[in-house]
Amino acid sequence: MNDTLELDQETAALKMPPHSLEAEQSVLGGLMLDNQAWDTVAERLVADDFYRYEHRLIFNAMTGLAEASQPLDVVTLSEALEGRDQLGTIGGLAYLAELARNTPSASNIRAYADIVRERATLRKLIRAASQIADGAFSPQGRPADELLDEAERLVFQISEERPKSGGPIGMSELLAKAVDRIDELFNMQGEMTGLSTGFRDLDEMTTGLQPSDLVIIAGRPSMGKTTFAMNLVEHAVIASDKPVMVFSMEMPAESLMLRMLSSLGRIDQTRYVPVNWRTRIGRG
Template identity: 50%
Template sequence: MQTYSHSDTQLDQIKLPPHSVEAEQSVLGGLMLESSALDKIADLITQDDFYRFEHRLIYRQIVRMSELAKPVDVITVAEALEISGELDKVGGLAYLGSLAQNVPSAANIRRYGEIVRERSIMRQLVEVGTDIADSAYNPTGRDAAQLLDEAEGKVFQIAEAGARGKQGFMSMPPLLTQVVERIETLYGRDNTSDVTGTPTGYTDLDR
């Protein structure tokens, strides 16, 4: 029978935000192989969609260079980053070279960009979901209607931004639909005393 140590349990409790380093690397590598590939993803992702800080810096520099109609490749990007004092922050020329070397071509860059964008949306869902839950447990004077308005506003902001690169709007993510429904359940109950707060786990006390 498999046994688990206390340290294993602690590691299981540590969850990194959703991301795909490989997809981010493939996007950047593809852009340095074929600068025109930016046209395939410019409507889809922004620098803020990248999880790793160094990847945000690299992508931002590539976009700047493209806007100025400058050639984009490993050497030119490294030079631009060095001028801006950011080359060491991204891992130097060696890391830029590895990005381009590990991507055979930019043919699938749109799909890589979609993965980067999807993970970005998931991170936003995690953040907003946590905020919504915190608001439900600590309403600080707000009533159920106000909490629902705030929750729906946050959800639809993500949905609207998530429609980037697509026609129309994304439907409300199922995960946050469940969160909003849970808030409605918590605050929609008949509660003559109007008592709210953190649940104790004891039904009689939580009424």
């Protein structure tokens, strides 16, 4: 940790863009040692994430070979780069051999790829911050709100460009998770595995609302879909003590709250009409 802090301080003092040549070399060398690691790296990195120009050329060549289902090794890479007239630019066959020789193992290639991606994100933040500062120093007649929108766009763009979680999952990993799930269900002895809906028959059929499930309530207009959904919300909040967020695209928040109060108070919603409530309460 201290070594990393000292390296970051030295980089900041020299005003050099954040990068790790060692991590970049380990990623490229690891791919030549273990072609099976390509999917792990490809879902994390693109060529522009590499700081060194030669490494970007090598990774581009690897991408082309992988898409053609060709092996990634010193020979195939040298041929691919020579075909692009880039072999001499990256240092020739000797540099490719050095990458493979100086990488002891590909077992940590995911960690190396994460380092490369992190440094690339930092460089993008620096470029975005520089553009934001230039715009603030020289707005050229643009209002502050417009500059703020541009700053948000630049930062959000970096976030959107980051690789998303997920991706292909191997059968061995899926099988292990399935066995663990079966063991968990066996030990529960028939207990509910999800969040109770508050409707006994529905809970018996579904064993509750399961994590990560997308549940769609379908029906014709005015059939009670919103009321039913709000009943699920009420039960989750009150009975299960779970936080719930409601997004409504067609009904204002006040109307949803009135429906919930009606349900909890066992009040007919049709009685929410503009009349003299004191008179109505007196009659009731």
